[in-house]
């Protein structure tokens with residue numbers, strides 16, 4: 001589980017640069033960090049719970065518990081959320097999920113995120129020209145995915161919004 005370590009890095013970066021609290025997330029907007037390296041494509045997703053289930057705390061009744069169950073199952077459905085270019089010869093993605101209050105965690109100042117990481121083991125990761133994403137199909141409340149791509153050939157930002165669900169991995 002690498003998420004807590006990464007979180008600590010981000011917090012110290014913020015502290016060093018501005019000495020202010022991280023800005024609150026924007027509902028409807030998720031963040032996706034994609035790393036392409038030898039043998040592997042890794043995707044780290046951070047999404048406001050509002051975009052996942054419409055509330056940002058532990059479920060309070062049967063309907064909310066059901067909504068949480070469905071949302072977490074969709075987050076876990078890595079093969080539907082991320083399909084790499086067949087040229088990269090990847091195995092189906094493997095997911096690690098932290099659903100925040102949906103999976104027993106806490107919310108902060110009334111807001112909460114779900115964090116998920118997806119790993120694809122690939123025989124030829126460097127040949128992947130794209131990843132097809134199912135995020136906007138699986139989560140109707142989500143409008144925009146801000147993406148940061150890092151490959152051996154460079155780093156850049158990208159954005160996904162309907163109907164654009166294919167993320168290019170080459171420029």
Ligand SMILES: [Zn+2]
Nearest residue numbers: 048056111112
């Ligand atoms: Zn929120």
